[in-house]
């Protein structure tokens with residue numbers, strides 16, 4: 001007697017929410033954590049629309065939590081939309097007294113919006129069908145409930161519907177997670193390429209391991225966990241077989257190169273450190289890898305540069321773009337390998353730019369285009385107020401502390417000065433009055449193995465008799481020209497953190 005789940009307002013809302021959940025789960029199940037997931041374009045739009053100050057706050061203060069919040073919001077928006085679509089379809093169906101409309105309408109609305117968001121005709125059905133199925137299920141339960149005692153109560157039908165939706169969510173989550181192409185730095189496949197010298201890679205990685213200081217828990221010279229910074233929380237999934245890189249704009253002849261062609265060119269193996277302009281002074285967004293790739297100079301020469309501004313824009317598959325002087329790109333590399341593995345998805349698979357000595361942001365991942373400009377333009381971060389296209393700030397970080405049994409204290413960390421190198425690290429244990437030199441790890445080898453890597457960090461360590469009272473430790477580095485790291489403090493925004501790392505000891 002009017003006890004249909006779909007007849008009451010609460011019941012309709014419950015079915016609509018269940019449809020939203022099932023739609024999200026279905027979408028995730030068929031796409032995994034890739035840009036075809038319905039929440040991905042929404043998350044992207046949210047990130048793009050966010051005012052510069054908010055983004056800067058999120059980066060410098062919240063770190064990756066800000067990005068998670070953004071993704072969560074996007075997921076909620078998409079779920080809510082599917083729920084609204086389902087509710088509209090249910091109401092219209094009832095109005096028209098049509099039993100097909102609720103299901104068909106839910107599927108159609110969800111699918112159309114899915115296609116509009118992602119452009120994926122088939123994958124969008126992954127959201128549409130489960131959402132519609134939940135609506136049809138509720139209808140079916142209502143119909144059956146008239147004759148079948150176990151589901152004769154509205155409550156039971158409501159619980160069944162929600163139960164099915166939650167089950168679908170769990171299933172969709174696990175299927176989708178398995179589908180997600182991971183290839184993180186640790187599970188990426190071993191690199192083999194006609195142009196890459198495997199022996200040289202192994203030899204260099206061995207040297208890096210040997211030269212790393214024995215400080216338990218401090219990252220060795222080749223980082224074990226390399227930081228990631230992305231404008232989207234869902235990385236693009238680029239198909240290497242159809243990937244191309246083009247050199248366009250103010251050139252004598254435009255060029256296009258595919259993945260195989262690039263991997264056939266003679267490659268180099270270069271140690272290089274990346275540091276994010278948005279990190280804290282003593283932060284953890286600074287890491288080093290052995291990068292395998294092709295020097296970019298030969299490509300630039302082949303194209304014949306005609307730039308009026310001597311500047312270049314790099315563009316990427318995730319919509320990212322950065323502009324900077326062509327000079328900085330010279331000496332750079334088109335990287336397809338990292339630490340002897342294929343370049344991991346999170347670090348720009350199939351190909352990223354490596355721009356030695358410069359802030360991380362110009363090391364464009366998922367690179368698709370090198371556009372030689374005639375006039376200056378702004379990059380993604382510069383449009384948001386950052387000034388991170390120049391050389392990195394020098395820094396000596398303090399990340400290791402050990403109190404030994406003999407009453408001594410051992411400190412350690414990394415120092416990085418970009419192309420200006422690191423010649424020494426100095427430590428003060430009296431707040432900066434007196435300074436002593438720390439010992440440094442042997443420098444990493446250069447590309448040809450004969451010299452010193454031009455753009456790589458070094459580790460330092462220093463042991464002293466820790467005074468009983470409170471004292472302040474300060475560390476600073478000196479570059480190859482004898483210049484001491486500037487003392488003046490500044491925050492990350494807009495042009496990178498500076499100052500000396502200090503730590504109080506009680």
Ligand SMILES: Nc1nc2c(c(=O)[nH]1)N[C@H]1C(S)=C(S)[C@@H](COP(=O)(O)O)O[C@H]1N2
Nearest residue numbers: 227228229230231276316320360361364365
């Ligand atoms: N396409 C693309 N390239 C990108 C980014 C990005 O979001 N998209 N982030 C940049 C920033 S801000 C930094 S610090 C480095 C980080 O490189 P990593 O994630 O490999 O450590 O990549 C840069 N390249």
Ligand SMILES: [Mo]
Nearest residue numbers: 276277360361
């Ligand atoms: Mo960055």
